[in-house]
Amino acid sequence: MVSTFVKQTSFEVDYAPSNITKWKSQRSGLQITYINQPSPIVNGYFAVATEIEDNSGSPHTLEHLVFMGSKKYPYKGLLDNLGNRLYSSTNAWTSVDQTVYTLTTAGWDGFKALLPVYLDHLLFPTLTDEACLTEVYHIDGEGKEKGVVFSEMQGIENQSWFISYLTMQQLLYSPKSGYSSETGGLTSELRSLTNEKIKQFHSLMYRPSNLCVIITGSVDEEELLKIMNEFDSELPTIAEQPQTRPFIDSPHDPPLENIHVTEVKFPDNDESMGELLISWIGPVADDLVANMGLDMVGAYLTNSPISLLNKHLVEIENPLATDIDYTTDDYLRTTINFTVSGVPTDKLHVVDEKIKQLILDQTNPDNVDVQYLRQVINQQRLKYISSTEKSASRFSNIAILDFIYGNPDGSDLSKWSKDLHEYDILLEWTADQWAEFIKKQLVNNKSATVIGVPSSELNKSLKKEKKSLSKSIKDKYGKDGLLELGEKLKRAQEKNDTPIPDSLLTHFEKPDPSKIAFIDTNSYKAGYFENILPPKANNYVSNDTISKLIEQDLPSNDFPLFIHFEDFKSKFTTINLVHAASRVESRLLSYLSIIEELFSLSIQLPNGKYIPYDQVVSELNDDLIEFNLDNGFENQFLELISVKVKFETTKYVKAIDWLLNVSKFSKFESSRVKIIVEKLINSLPDRKRNGELMMYSSQYRNLFNERSVRKMHDAIQSEQFYRDVLNKINEGNFEIIENDLNQLRDQLFRLDNTKVFVIGNIEELTKPVSSWTKFVDTYIEEESKNGEYKFNPDSFLDLPHSYQYQSELGEKCQKYVNLVITPAADSIHLISSTPIPTDYLAEDIFKIALATEFLTAVEGPFWRGIRGTGLAYGTNIRRSIETGYLTFCIYRGADAKQAWTTAKSIVDKFTSGETVIDSLSIESAIASIVNELANGESNSYDAAFCKISDNLFKRRGPNYVKHFLSKLSGFGKEDIIYALNKYFKPLFSSDSSVVFASVPSGKVEELRSFFTEEGYIVNTEEIGGVSSVDNNGEEKEHEDDDDDEEDDEGEYDSLSEEETGKTRTLPWRLRPARPEYPIPAA
């Protein structure tokens, strides 16, 4: 067949291991962009440019309906069932200007089989009325409003960020503009959205010439083009399609001519803290230098404690804000946003004025700190390069923008990604140029401000409205009407659930998992390792050039530091210092949030030299591209504390110097500590609005004891502690605090409590080991000051794990429910826990893994039973060997009681034999574990970390993946039933589980009586009593001051931090079709 796809462009990226090629079909206009970058994972992003004038939610509802079946494959869930079988997972998001469908596959073989099936779903979905009813909106037999999309939007549309952003879109853009629409759909409109309207939207937007298939990873190009050609030959030709390009051919809104300031209210009982959003319509997307310049100005103003806005608003006594972020929306013209959170409500207008004044001051060249700007540019460039080395997602984002906004000839793709010369241009800019630029973009160009004010009145009225609405529905339909609605829903569900013929699934051959190219990295060790390595950790290389170099560079045979090197090709190197928190007295663990700011404290060196904190931050920015202290090691093993720095390999010695100086010589000063504590306290109202965090907080505080970092680092647990600390500082008793902090430092940062991991470009380290001599000598010297020097390093086997710190309740693990009341929330977050083995290699762990995958697969039993019926946005089951619990979680529950009952009965039906476990589902469950494993190691850094963690921390030796897979292949139905009986049934029984939930006020009674009937003792917890630091530095009590909850643990952070770079998308503006859970702690 002659290819209809013409190559438009193909080029190597100058600064990353990527090659990018773009083709366009001359027949249909369909586009393909391939980003060739080695990885065991092939990622697909199928992008449709979607523009709509209204808030009906057609783009978002259509995104959901695409997964409900296609012309050739008219079965709901076929795509996902097939995906599970072919080592793949699917997802999608709808944003203001795009709907993007994703396909993630371990290996090319599975991907290529799914590609045409997926595309058939996009272009030829069935869009049945029945699917629309269950997926979009319906009233069930009890008169409750449900529907997957409806519940999803209901869960977010009263949140502060949602209200602020929608208001801002409407301020910036005209009502006709697609940019002013809520593409997710407002619930008020979803109620009346018809399937007809969705179909119309589909025929308008989902056409080949408005679709781009973007693929990253390693694929067979010839095969790819062959598959795409075949698919293309059945598509309508360009002439048969509507000819307009969304956004490009619509009227364009110019930047604002006047300043706007608007107040909006959001519901919350705690009225102490609000937030601000300040935005501009900026330069056109194609003005690369202006866009990059703005990104640099954004970073210059906000990205570190010494940035202008932070210096004046955040890092001050009685802070006016806890966080300031700069982001952009990359539209036809870039929208520039500053979000300011944790602002005392009575200061909201002041802060808006102040920010504008600070920006105005920068239009005077004398005030522009060019030196700092250049530092920012250099650092941002390195960060960007390092992110492209780690994953191809930067380029897939650029490819999406190129498709929506770029020149149709494909020429913008290389213009936007091939090189980084804009950084060079900006490095040359003078203070005059920067001042002029800031004036043009942020002063002469007018801004809009949305001021978000918390309102308990609004909270009350919304609840009331909801109640009366629910009553009016029941009145309207009456008993018979509801019965009929119930029947209608049932019929629709039955039709949707038409079983997929097994033959259709098995028609697709299962790829060979051994063909998946996992990334290999090499391990080396140096220094002190006797008696500390686990017996199975024996896979160190000892006979190549790197190992010889390491050996020759050892300063002495009794060098008292364990160093693990993990080598792969990279421009960068990362050092992780890992410490056991078990060495620290438990009363000191609460100070961890202060120690986390270690990289923004002043330094007092032994030679008398004092470096003030702003200079420390500035110099760090020069030498390192990442630096932080966190509990956990890469978000796992939360009883450890790690200090991480990332840098260009040539800065190795400097990086070690920094690690030494911050860990041993940082100075705890009253003014700095006070600011850190005030920020912590002011951030609480914001955290308490987050139901998911509150649920985890409740779990951590109750299941663990006071030796556990998990508990002591929890923000609610430590709230009173920090209020006391602040009082002590205000009363002039800082020495007590300082003394404690110094003790904490001395107990934590000891040579025998430090394990060093050097990861990345080891090959180019000239002195990999002896560079640590000064570090070691100084540590010994410092430690000898406090009496006799001791060196008793812990073996890896003795490192602390959370399961060792279970509370009395945690050990018993029965009969207890704690409901945290989140007054302004709309949905429930719930987690149930039951004990499991704490040995990573226990036979049962593998069976639990298989049973988990079987139950929770996309379109598996839980998915269909709970999400598909609108009871919750999602559920998950997680095995955490680190904590010793299996957990069942209801995520954004609309009807948590029914979700729980359904989950319980699904498990019961499998164990009783009423429902049969088919072998096809077991095969799929195993395949999706393979996909998960490959995803966890999709780049060299993650592969290196997995290897270290398997070998040293999880004590499960090398080749764990192989071992895991061989175990799984020997399992069958009876092993799943065994695990269900032994571990999953107990999750739903009061004799063997405890439950923690965050619950809106209106649903507390229902859940209380439900769980009481189930045999639990139910406790409720108010979090209303909040006080914050007001501007007199005194505490102001708002309500009663009970105990309060909340949390924030690395392991559960679902949003990763975005770095500044060429293009960005706000992660929380995307609405994944599937909830994106944190990585399971396997």
Ligand SMILES: [Zn+2]
């Ligand atoms: Zn959705």
